[in-house]
Amino acid sequence: MKTLLYLLFFLSPLLATSQSLEQEIHDYRNKQIQEMVKDEFGPLRQNQIGYVTFFLPKQDYVVTADVEPLFNEPTFRMPTYDGTSNEYKRFGVLHFELHGQKLALTAYQSVALFQNPTYKNHLFVPFMDNTNGETSYEGGRYLDLSTTDIKDGKIKIDFNKAYNPYCAYSNGYRCPQPPKENILTGITIDAGEKKYKGPKNERNVNKNIAKNFNENEKTIINAADENSLMHVYQITENSELAVLKKPSEDINYNDPLIDKLAARMLLTVKNPEHAGVGIAGPQVGINKNVIWVQRLDKKEEPFEFYLNPKIIWRSKLIRNGSEGCLSIPEIRQDVKRSYAIKLQHIDRKGQVKEELIEGFTAVIFQHEVDHLYGILFPDRIEESSKIDYVSLKDKVEFQIKKETIRP
Numbered sequence: 001m002k003t004l005l006y007l008l009f010f011l012s013p014l015l016a017t018s019q020s021l022e023q024e025i026h027d028y029r030n031k032q033i034q035e036m037v038k039d040e041f042g043p044l045r046q047n048q049i050g051y052v053t054f055f056l057p058k059q060d061y062v063v064t065a066d067v068e069p070l071f072n073e074p075t076f077r078m079p080t081y082d083g084t085s086n087e088y089k090r091f092g093v094l095h096f097e098l099h100g101q102k103l104a105l106t107a108y109q110s111v112a113l114f115q116n117p118t119y120k121n122h123l124f125v126p127f128m129d130n131t132n133g134e135t136s137y138e139g140g141r142y143l144d145l146s147t148t149d150i151k152d153g154k155i156k157i158d159f160n161k162a163y164n165p166y167c168a169y170s171n172g173y174r175c176p177q178p179p180k181e182n183i184l185t186g187i188t189i190d191a192g193e194k195k196y197k198g199p200k201n202e203r204n205v206n207k208n209i210a211k212n213f214n215e216n217e218k219t220i221i222n223a224a225d226e227n228s229l230m231h232v233y234q235i236t237e238n239s240e241l242a243v244l245k246k247p248s249e250d251i252n253y254n255d256p257l258i259d260k261l262a263a264r265m266l267l268t269v270k271n272p273e274h275a276g277v278g279i280a281g282p283q284v285g286i287n288k289n290v291i292w293v294q295r296l297d298k299k300e301e302p303f304e305f306y307l308n309p310k311i312i313w314r315s316k317l318i319r320n321g322s323e324g325c326l327s328i329p330e331i332r333q334d335v336k337r338s339y340a341i342k343l344q345h346i347d348r349k350g351q352v353k354e355e356l357i358e359g360f361t362a363v364i365f366q367h368e369v370d371h372l373y374g375i376l377f378p379d380r381i382e383e384s385s386k387i388d389y390v391s392l393k394d395k396v397e398f399q400i401k402k403e404t405i406r407p
């Protein structure tokens, strides 16, 4: 009897903790799933919920980390799995011990979210461990933390809350790839969300998120008539660089000023003083998803205007070719780009269109669509410098029918 009492006395607090952890994790996951499902343009559909599975919550996956704050960190672009990138800043390094191993993860702040009052405290911790591709999602998992959770230089990390990037359930998302410093080799974190094995969605095109030109943009478009050139923003001007680096928004295809903007941008890209083969909204001060591209793959090589273009597939085959940019004075450099792409855009009636494009025209599209994410070609050069490529020269000989497209 005495032993039993003794055991009860000492076990009950433990039982209570594990039950409350189970409840806490259960509620956290439910809320997350319900939020994804309720949005018809969200990543998860009702019929997929049954495939979302988790490891059992375990107390030993809740750790306390020492926060090593980082100061004066530059912003950098974290590559995403869709072939673009988002701007982040390293916030701090979280040092902790898990199963007897000393580990560290870096917490990041999104430059775009930081400007939004609701998310300004948000810390993003993408990571990989030994389970990725086996029992968890191959592209890594994410943890959300908040700067407001830091107390006396410490923060709680609960790996039971690790969740899958939206890309696990659906195409059409821009999911950051965990940076090298957050790849935990030699440890198996069997906590949090498991690998998703259900059917994959195609993301619905949400035309409702499209916006009209704002007042500032209207002023720029209406500053002169439709036969007037526009000023081309330059990276050498700080205020103009800020516009060039800012991600653009979808434009409402009905906006009455589209024709005028299109006419003025076309004159600007064809300006004989510095003619280009493409131009994007931010280059004339308009952070909306609009581009002109010269279709070198079509007869007569016409310029064509595209609303809300997205590249929804990029070939693994890469070509290396020289590029310049109307916004970057006097340099041309070799940039690695996908040889072929699948483009999605909205036509002037609001219909979704898709097209496969290859060769140099595909390069122009990649360059112009990059502008819409705030990505400039030197960013691409830096990104590809970290990747190893294999030349195909000795392995395969590519040929093309005479005068078909520019390779």
Ligand code: ZN
Pocket (backbone or CB within 6 Å): 324, 325, 326, 327, 367, 371
């Ligand atoms: Zn450019």
